[in-house]
Amino acid sequence: MVTIRDVAKDSGFSSTTVSIVLNNAPLARYIPAVTKKRIEKSAKKLGYRPNLFARSLRSKRTHTVGAMVFDLTDPYCIPIFRGIESALYQASYLPILTDVHNDRARFERYLEMLLDRRVEALIVLANWLFVNIDVLGDLEKSSIPTVMIGQELENDSISSVTVDNELGGRLAIEHLHLLGHRKIAFIRGPKTLGDSAPRWKGIRSFAKANNLELDPHLIMDLPESRDPASSFESGFKLTDELVGRKHSFTALVAFDDMTAFGAIRALSQAGLRVPEDCSVIGFDDIAASALYTPALTTVSQPLEEMGKLAVGIVADGINCVLEKKTVPALHRKLAPELVVRSSTIKLR
Amino acid sequence: MVTIRDVAKDSGFSSTTVSIVLNNAPLARYIPAVTKKRIEKSAKKLGYRPNLFARSLRSKRTHTVGAMVFDLTDPYCIPIFRGIESALYQASYLPILTDVHNDRARFERYLEMLLDRRVEALIVLANWLFVNIDVLGDLEKSSIPTVMIGQELENDSISSVTVDNELGGRLAIEHLHLLGHRKIAFIRGPKTLGDSAPRWKGIRSFAKANNLELDPHLIMDLPESRDPASSFESGFKLTDELVGRKHSFTALVAFDDMTAFGAIRALSQAGLRVPEDCSVIGFDDIAASALYTPALTTVSQPLEEMGKLAVGIVADGINCVLEKKTVPALHRKLAPELVVRSSTIKLR
DNA sequence: TCCCGAAGTTCGATTTAAATG
DNA sequence: GCATTTAAATCGAACTTCGGG
Numbered sequence: 001m002v003t004i005r006d007v008a009k010d011s012g013f014s015s016t017t018v019s020i021v022l023n024n025a026p027l028a029r030y031i032p033a034v035t036k037k038r039i040e041k042s043a044k045k046l047g048y049r050p051n052l053f054a055r056s057l058r059s060k061r062t063h064t065v066g067a068m069v070f071d072l073t074d075p076y077c078i079p080i081f082r083g084i085e086s087a088l089y090q091a092s093y094l095p096i097l098t099d100v101h102n103d104r105a106r107f108e109r110y111l112e113m114l115l116d117r118r119v120e121a122l123i124v125l126a127n128w129l130f131v132n133i134d135v136l137g138d139l140e141k142s143s144i145p146t147v148m149i150g151q152e153l154e155n156d157s158i159s160s161v162t163v164d165n166e167l168g169g170r171l172a173i174e175h176l177h178l179l180g181h182r183k184i185a186f187i188r189g190p191k192t193l194g195d196s197a198p199r200w201k202g203i204r205s206f207a208k209a210n211n212l213e214l215d216p217h218l219i220m221d222l223p224e225s226r227d228p229a230s231s232f233e234s235g236f237k238l239t240d241e242l243v244g245r246k247h248s249f250t251a252l253v254a255f256d257d258m259t260a261f262g263a264i265r266a267l268s269q270a271g272l273r274v275p276e277d278c279s280v281i282g283f284d285d286i287a288a289s290a291l292y293t294p295a296l297t298t299v300s301q302p303l304e305e306m307g308k309l310a311v312g313i314v315a316d317g318i319n320c321v322l323e324k325k326t327v328p329a330l331h332r333k334l335a336p337e338l339v340v341r342s343s344t345i346k347l348r
Numbered sequence: 349m350v351t352i353r354d355v356a357k358d359s360g361f362s363s364t365t366v367s368i369v370l371n372n373a374p375l376a377r378y379i380p381a382v383t384k385k386r387i388e389k390s391a392k393k394l395g396y397r398p399n400l401f402a403r404s405l406r407s408k409r410t411h412t413v414g415a416m417v418f419d420l421t422d423p424y425c426i427p428i429f430r431g432i433e434s435a436l437y438q439a440s441y442l443p444i445l446t447d448v449h450n451d452r453a454r455f456e457r458y459l460e461m462l463l464d465r466r467v468e469a470l471i472v473l474a475n476w477l478f479v480n481i482d483v484l485g486d487l488e489k490s491s492i493p494t495v496m497i498g499q500e501l502e503n504d505s506i507s508s509v510t511v512d513n514e515l516g517g518r519l520a521i522e523h524l525h526l527l528g529h530r531k532i533a534f535i536r537g538p539k540t541l542g543d544s545a546p547r548w549k550g551i552r553s554f555a556k557a558n559n560l561e562l563d564p565h566l567i568m569d570l571p572e573s574r575d576p577a578s579s580f581e582s583g584f585k586l587t588d589e590l591v592g593r594k595h596s597f598t599a600l601v602a603f604d605d606m607t608a609f610g611a612i613r614a615l616s617q618a619g620l621r622v623p624e625d626c627s628v629i630g631f632d633d634i635a636a637s638a639l640y641t642p643a644l645t646t647v648s649q650p651l652e653e654m655g656k657l658a659v660g661i662v663a664d665g666i667n668c669v670l671e672k673k674t675v676p677a678l679h680r681k682l683a684p685e686l687v688v689r690s691s692t693i694k695l696r
Numbered sequence: 697t698c699c700c701g702a703a704g705t706t707c708g709a710t711t712t713a714a715a716t717g
Numbered sequence: 718g719c720a721t722t723t724a725a726a727t728c729g730a731a732c733t734t735c736g737g738g
Binding site (some may be wrong): 053293 | 421423428429430442443445446454461462465606610612636640643675682
């Protein structure tokens with residue numbers, strides 16, 4: 001490996017000067033253009049690449065951000081990570097992505113590894129997370145700018161980026177209501193999942209305001225599970241059960257897109273066509289939803305935006321730290337959007 | 349931050365001794381148990397964590413492996429990366445994942461960044477890659493153990509892990525043939541994509557051996573595109589075109605699962621039911637395939653296995669480098685498996 | 697004081713060579 | 718020579734200080 005000293009020797013200057021020139025440090029303005037030229041030529045000729053370890057050891061900077069995902073196989077994560085990656089790339093940061101596998105020990109281990117590697121900030125993608133409280137403690141201790149995506153936080157040391165679940169719930173029910181549906185089935189999220197309650201609240205308040213009666217026999221809850229893919233399975237089973245009951249319905253609101261896929265499978269097996277016999281609406285707008293047949297109507301989360309926003313927040317946080325200012329925790333809640341495709345239809 | 353000197357001071361020994369003890373270096377066998385105890389106690393008490401940058405600067409090791417994916421939104425990548433991540437985690441390596449976005453400049457930039465961070469090996473996931481040749485050159489220069497997943501390589505400095513595409517093609521056609529289908533449509537991969545030719549070869553050789561006639565009017569090719577998601581769109585269009593032709597068919601072999609999804613959409617819009625009116629088989633077995641309605645019959649690639657295998661290869665490579673042995677390039681080709689689900693059915 | 701450049705210290709660990717009893 | 722411990726050199730870059738014109 002070629003070091004700064006090799007460049008110094010080759011160019012005929014000291015390593016100090018080389019360092020100043022190549023980093024364009026403040027002192028560089030005193031150095032004549034000829035000197036700079038010679039040094040830069042030598043550096044290029046030798047293919048000099050500064051050793052990041054030596055540099056970081058001295059400067060305390062790493063230009064690295066840690067990203068922790070609770071379950072990467074959850075399709076919901078991918079667009080978010082894309083957003084994170086794109087924004088960091090533009091800012092010349094490198095993300096280190098870790099997949100926690102929904103496992104507490106793995107979370108702690110990875111957190112330790114990231115902190116050991118001196119990541120300058122942390123972005124936590126808390127999808128399908130049930131262990132929220134204790135994780136927060138670990139994160140607060142880390143004392144670097146941290147933002148959590150997907151959990152409605154009111155913490156004042158950890159920032160958050162979330163979607164307005166209540167609004168999302170309302171958008172879903174409103175859409176079906178406008179299409180004329182009155183007998184609507186619901187598969188709600190697991191009770192212990194943070195997203196579940198606000199989505200339901202949005203639905204209930206719309207129903208109340210519009211004199212829409214919610215039949216308790218048509219309301220089901222997803223069970224708790226470590227695996228986000230399980231919502232497909234559960235969506236299938238619960239819908240199957242709903243179909244078997246004597247209370248008929250013309251539309252179904254699924255907790256998320258995976259659940260909706262399971263519901264569609266169940267309806268289809270029961271000989272019911274979607275959307276002709278039953279409309280189905282999901283939540284999230286994962287990539288597969290547009291490819292499904294029928295294409296899924298869903299409440300779309302601005303996933304990539306959320307990732308980018310999170311990067312913006314931690315980037316500001318890093319600057320605050322550099323200037324030794326205190327880092328304010330921000331809480332951004334984004335509006336979801338209704339995406340109408342082919343799985344919902346006007347009631348005849 | 350607490351340094352090794354703090355531990356030295358607290359325990360009453362020199363930093364040398366502390367280093368020897370905490371790393372369990374060879375010399376540690378001369379150090380009496382009492383000393384070790386005291387040092388370890390101090391370290392724990394102070395919460396000492398060695399500075400990885402200082403350590404790497406000296407030792408030249410980073411316990412980091414670079415992973416480059418050409419397009420992370422391709423669902424095919426996720427299980428592979430899971431395999432990579434799991435295997436590396438067990439070996440106490442950290443992956444640094446970069447998403448090249450199918451962009452040459454981004455590839456070069458990320459490669460540079462990874463090399464600057466002294467990754468000890470490189471795993472390249474060449475999904476949906478059209479720029480193979482020139483990329484190889486860059487990789488060969490890097491002079492660290494490198495393995496490419498998804499490209500059939502016969503390179504002797506870069507290892508590879510691939511699936512047996514020819515066998516996969518045969519499995520697909522054989523399955524349909526056994527179900528009684530004789531009028532079969534094909535959507536082949538883009539000509540410039542490495543996987544396309546061998547899959548077709550597998551199909552053709554089976555057809556020849558079994559006197560199955562392949563109607564040229566029923567054979568279509570996916571166009572080239574930077575975007576793997578485009579195969580859905582193209583699958584839709586090409587199938588639509590096939591349906592419009594006067595040559596009927598009872599089954600369709602899609603290049604991959606995305607293409608199959610597009611085909612199913614087109615068939616469905618044409619009023620044809622899958623599988624009753626037309627069977628459809630895909631390739632890859634991405635996560636969504638099991639969730640589709642109908643569940644997709646497909647040729648399954650052992651994606652997670654491939655990731656783990658790649659890690660095994662580079663891990664051996666790293667050891668070779670450490671022992672200054674030459675690193676042999678390995679080429680492993682794994683057998684795909686037919687997964688029969690609901691999108692194919694016996695011809696009545 | 698301004699301009700240009702270099703010597704020497706520092707970051708935090710590992711490792712070699714050497715000093716003790 | 719042996720067991721036990723350590724001073725000092727080293728890794729590669731950045732920064733502080735200083736000197737000469």
